[in-house]
Amino acid sequence: MTKSPLRIVIVGGVAGGASAATRARRCNEPAEIILLEKDEFVSFANCGMPYHIGGEIPDRSKLLVATKELLERRFRLDVRPRSEAIRIDRVAKSVTVKNIADGTEYSLTYDKLILSPGASPFVPPMEGTTAKGVFTLRNIADMDRIRATVDSSESVTPKQAVVIGAGFIGLEMVEQLVHRGYQVALAELMPQILPPMDPEMVAPLREELLAKGVRLELGNGIRQITSDASGCATGVELQNGTHLAGSLIILGMGVRPNTHLAIDAGLQIGRTGGISTNQFLQTSDPDIYAVGDACEYVFGPTGESMRIALAGPANRAGRLAGEHAATGHSAATAPVMGTAVVRVFDQTAAITGLSMKAAARAGIPAESVTVIAGQHAGYFPGATPITLKLIYAPESGRVLGAQAVGKDGVDKRIDVLATAMAFRATVRDLSGLDLAYAPPYGSAKDPVHQAAFTACNQLDGLGHVVPADADLFGYQVVDVRTPAEIAKAPLTGCPQAITIPVDELRDRLNELDASKPTLVCCGVGIRGHVAERLLVQSGFASVSNLSGGATLRRRAVPSTS
Ligand code: FAD
Numbered sequence: 001m002t003k004s005p006l007r008i009v010i011v012g013g014v015a016g017g018a019s020a021a022t023r024a025r026r027c028n029e030p031a032e033i034i035l036l037e038k039d040e041f042v043s044f045a046n047c048g049m050p051y052h053i054g055g056e057i058p059d060r061s062k063l064l065v066a067t068k069e070l071l072e073r074r075f076r077l078d079v080r081p082r083s084e085a086i087r088i089d090r091v092a093k094s095v096t097v098k099n100i101a102d103g104t105e106y107s108l109t110y111d112k113l114i115l116s117p118g119a120s121p122f123v124p125p126m127e128g129t130t131a132k133g134v135f136t137l138r139n140i141a142d143m144d145r146i147r148a149t150v151d152s153s154e155s156v157t158p159k160q161a162v163v164i165g166a167g168f169i170g171l172e173m174v175e176q177l178v179h180r181g182y183q184v185a186l187a188e189l190m191p192q193i194l195p196p197m198d199p200e201m202v203a204p205l206r207e208e209l210l211a212k213g214v215r216l217e218l219g220n221g222i223r224q225i226t227s228d229a230s231g232c233a234t235g236v237e238l239q240n241g242t243h244l245a246g247s248l249i250i251l252g253m254g255v256r257p258n259t260h261l262a263i264d265a266g267l268q269i270g271r272t273g274g275i276s277t278n279q280f281l282q283t284s285d286p287d288i289y290a291v292g293d294a295c296e297y298v299f300g301p302t303g304e305s306m307r308i309a310l311a312g313p314a315n316r317a318g319r320l321a322g323e324h325a326a327t328g329h330s331a332a333t334a335p336v337m338g339t340a341v342v343r344v345f346d347q348t349a350a351i352t353g354l355s356m357k358a359a360a361r362a363g364i365p366a367e368s369v370t371v372i373a374g375q376h377a378g379y380f381p382g383a384t385p386i387t388l389k390l391i392y393a394p395e396s397g398r399v400l401g402a403q404a405v406g407k408d409g410v411d412k413r414i415d416v417l418a419t420a421m422a423f424r425a426t427v428r429d430l431s432g433l434d435l436a437y438a439p440p441y442g443s444a445k446d447p448v449h450q451a452a453f454t455a456c457n458q459l460d461g462l463g464h465v466v467p468a469d470a471d472l473f474g475y476q477v478v479d480v481r482t483p484a485e486i487a488k489a490p491l492t493g494c495p496q497a498i499t500i501p502v503d504e505l506r507d508r509l510n511e512l513d514a515s516k517p518t519l520v521c522c523g524v525g526i527r528g529h530v531a532e533r534l535l536v537q538s539g540f541a542s543v544s545n546l547s548g549g550a551t552l553r554r555r556a557v558p559s560t561s
Pocket of ligand 1 (some may be wrong): 011012013014015016017036037040046047048049050083084085086092116117119137138164169258261291292293294309310311312314493
């Protein structure tokens with residue numbers, strides 16, 4: 001009797017599911033591989049959808065990365081669109097599948113089952129969410145609906161949209177709707193845009209949005225979506241009563257993992273609500289795997305399991321689960337750092353690992369340094385600043401996270417730091433990294449090095465920075481910029497600062513009281529460090545440098561004038 005081939009059933013045919021299916025085929029040619037997808041399309045580029053709506057990716061077909069036909073022809077997959085897995089019977093090792101087209105159900109047995117059902121956009125339980133013109137964006141059908149609405153509004157004036165939620169997708173939609181001629185209001189419950197990042201780091205994005213005419217309503221929840229007699233959305237009413245007008249409303253309020261199948265099947269659910277998995281992506285049932293937005297991964301900086309809804313981890317996990325299901329072995333999954341990047345018009349912001357906010361929330365001891373430095377040599381045309389924040393463990397110096405914002409080169413620095421974190425690098429390791437350099441690309445001392453040097457100085461007692469938002473009361477504050485610089489951008493919240501330009505400091509020490517706790521400040525922190533070292537070596541009792549200088553302070557402390 002011939003043994004029947006291994007049957008792998010995969011639930012969800014996009015990022016994680018399609019990766020699992022194709023890897024499984026590359027590792028096991030005889031296997032029967034069935035890909036169930038409840039919607040029409042498989043293997044499409046969710047991440048590209050905002051850019052098709054905005055017209056930056058004009059050709060819709062480019063988003064259909066691998067069609068059903070391609071997957072069948074090249075990988076001999078049994079692709080079943082409009083087929084929803086509605087139940088798992090772990091004893092019988094079968095999945096009940098509903099054919100969406102005709103409502104019929106059938107049972108499908110499996111040897112290995114891979115769950116990659118993703119997540120669903122959060123829709124708040126409030127009035128107006130079903131009004132015409134209110135959308136979430138998760139799949140091609142959503143994208144087509146939004147695009148059709150945007151296209152059909154060409155002759156409407158004014159074209160007004162409200163985006164609710166200033167996370168990654170919300171910001172991408174804001175940018176693209178502005179490109180399409182909309183007046184856009186962005187409403188966010190938290191007091192800042194991009195809530196995963198530390199507040200002072202997103203100030204340049206805020207300025208960028210305002211400069212592009214986006215209305216920002218931060219720190220204010222929504223009460224309801226308003227609509228007219230014909231059921232068309234007319235805007236959003238906020239908790240404080242403000243009404244934001246818009247006929248197009250995008251809900252970008254985060255996602256909830258699709259775990260109901262797993263929960264009903266009795267699979268273990270983790271601390272943050274995702275399906276628990278081991279290092280081979282197996283759930284509490286070793287014949288069932290889970291990957292993508294529905295599962296939990298080990299978060300690198302803490303070693304704890306958590307949900308991380310990003311495409312990179314989903315694709316990599318899918319690949320490993322596909323291999324393990326097909327062969328019984330694979331490499332273990334690497335911890336995930338939650339590395340993410342977003343473009344907001346001419347600015348880019350990126351994050352990896354822990355923010356200071358997240359570290360405080362988790363009770364993890366962390367220090368940070370922030371540098372503001374050119375993305376390439378200052379003397380080479382086109383140099384623009386990157387603000388780079390490096391977060392590390394106070395004792396060991398192990399890198400725990402990083403954030404960056406700027407016009408250019410942000411992604412490169414965050415990827416370097418995410419890579420370093422994968423190898424458990426310390427700030428000392430970073431200071432010795434041999435990075436590519438020529439004037440059009442970087443500096444001999446890259447912003448990554450500069451941040452590492454600052455952190456090493458802290459660890460070695462060769463420097464002491466205080467956070468940009470520190471209370472400066474009680475310090476003898478010495479602003480070492482030139483009077484012209486200070487006149488242009490005074491130090492926020494510190495009228496008592498003594499002005500002594502750094503190049504005059506050595507000769508004017510007698511104007512200062514060496515016994516007082518002294519804080520030096522410059523434009524971005526570099527001259528401040530020079531002044532700090534000079535004062536320390538001149539016998540000053542206690543000297544600190546303001547992190548990121550007056551520039552970062554302006555972002556961290558709102559001006560009262
Ligand atoms: P998905 O790729 O969503 O696939 C899940 C599929 O499962 C869906 O097609 C769903 O219909 C199907 N399904 C669900 N339940 C069932 C069932 N019971 N039976 C059958 N099928 C089912 N991430 C980034 O890292 N960078 C980005 O720039 C980025 N941009 C994004 C932009 C947008 C607009 C969106 C929506 C997401 C973006 N993401 C981005 C997130 C990224 O797309 C997701 O993290 C990733 O797709 C998750 O993969 P997944 O396989 O878990 O889920």
